[in-house]
Amino acid sequence: MKFCSACGHPVVQKIPQGDSRLRYVCESCETIHYQNPHIICGCLPTWQDKVLLCKRGIEPRYGLWTLPAGFMENLETTQEGAARETWEEAHAKVKIGELYCVFNIPQISQVYMMYRGEIIDGQFGVGEESIEAGLFDEESIPWDDLAFASIKRTLRYFFADRKLGHFPVRVEDLVHGSRD
Amino acid sequence: MKFCSACGHPVVQKIPQGDSRLRYVCESCETIHYQNPHIICGCLPTWQDKVLLCKRGIEPRYGLWTLPAGFMENLETTQEGAARETWEEAHAKVKIGELYCVFNIPQISQVYMMYRGEIIDGQFGVGEESIEAGLFDEESIPWDDLAFASIKRTLRYFFADRKLGHFPVRVEDLVHGSRD
Numbered sequence: 440m441k442f443c444s445a446c447g448h449p450v451v452q453k454i455p456q457g458d459s460r461l462r463y464v465c466e467s468c469e470t471i472h473y474q475n476p477h478i479i480c481g482c483l484p485t486w487q488d489k490v491l492l493c494k495r496g497i498e499p500r501y502g503l504w505t506l507p508a509g510f511m512e513n514l515e516t517t518q519e520g521a522a523r524e525t526w527e528e529a530h531a532k533v534k535i536g537e538l539y540c541v542f543n544i545p546q547i548s549q550v551y552m553m554y555r556g557e558i559i560d561g562q563f564g565v566g567e568e569s570i571e572a573g574l575f576d577e578e579s580i581p582w583d584d585l586a587f588a589s590i591k592r593t594l595r596y597f598f599a600d601r602k603l604g605h606f607p608v609r610v611e612d613l614v615h616g617s618r619d
Numbered sequence: 620m621k622f623c624s625a626c627g628h629p630v631v632q633k634i635p636q637g638d639s640r641l642r643y644v645c646e647s648c649e650t651i652h653y654q655n656p657h658i659i660c661g662c663l664p665t666w667q668d669k670v671l672l673c674k675r676g677i678e679p680r681y682g683l684w685t686l687p688a689g690f691m692e693n694l695e696t697t698q699e700g701a702a703r704e705t706w707e708e709a710h711a712k713v714k715i716g717e718l719y720c721v722f723n724i725p726q727i728s729q730v731y732m733m734y735r736g737e738i739i740d741g742q743f744g745v746g747e748e749s750i751e752a753g754l755f756d757e758e759s760i761p762w763d764d765l766a767f768a769s770i771k772r773t774l775r776y777f778f779a780d781r782k783l784g785h786f787p788v789r790v791e792d793l794v795h796g797s798r799d
């Protein structure tokens with residue numbers, strides 16, 4: 440950030456009065472420009488005993504497999520974000536169920552919120568940012584070609600928890616850059 | 620947003636190619652300025668059978684009671700945010716426990732993430748943005764003077780769940796402006 444989005448003047452970095460952190464501050468209009476973490480909403484879409492994955496058609500991690508997930512938008516709920524991403528990336532309509540995994544990735548100021556979801560009618564397709572989509576059972580999941588640690592963890596928990604018949608909410612920290 | 624924070628040129632609102640939403644876009648340096656929801660991290664700090672509340676010394680809802688909660692900062696986890704807010708608002712050190720309540724407030728693009736926490740040594744004080752703090756049992760909670768619906772819901776669930784001895788994660792949508 441170099442300029443004030445409110446008035447166009449150059450911003451400076453300083454600790455505002457009563458604050459303890461460096462912020463971008465406009466000394467012309469006195470706006471403090473806070474920067475905060477982003478939420479990634481995602482879904483683990485299931486149909487019968489299988490999970491829907493899509494192969495990424497964009498960077499980063501082009502060509503690797505993922506669960507539908509992306510930046511939450513203003514004016515939506517986390518569940519709506521998860522359903523929207525499932526539609527955009529895999530052209531599947533889902534009935535969003537319970538919150539399942541929450542991952543902090545503090546190094547890049549992101550928080551993942553992954554919901555379980557049931558695919559309605561078993562229909563899916565290939566979204567604009569994907570190059571392939573498919574339903575996988577536990578054995579056929581491309582475990583070595585998953586795009587992000589958040590995705591691998593969610594899938595591992597899912598297949599383990601499904602054997603036990605319940606799905607406690609998982610809250611963990613992840614290291615940015617790892618795929619495990 | 621009126622000006623590009625990267626180059627200082629005026630921004631326009633338009634739907635970028637491949638997108639479906641209006642964004643602030645700089646036609647000079649081509650930066651798309653996304654705007655996304657904010658996370659509010661909070662804590663339900665307990666000491667023995669009591670809950671720590673603080674009375675707000677700032678607007679909105681000056682003079683009403685709240686659990687420690689505030690905007691998550693970059694480079695922290697949701698748990699670290701909850702602990703930091705508890706320190707800032709009530710000068711209590713807490714051992715953060717499990718995630719307890721997640722509230723969507725889509726109208727203002729906020730997501731609350733409330734953790735349970737145990738106060739270490741039972742010590743607390745009055746933070747800079749508070750004018751009072753205290754430990755309350757269920758009967759003495761100022762139920763009619765709570766600042767936000769998120770706080771009232773969290774407290775109601777807590778006392779009900781405590782009687783049953785387990786604390787499932789609660790995920791709900793709230794209406795902005797309501798205190799219930």
Ligand SMILES: [Zn+2]
Binds near residue numbers: 444445
């Ligand atoms: Zn300014």
Ligand SMILES: [Zn+2]
Binds near residue numbers: 627648650
């Ligand atoms: Zn620009």
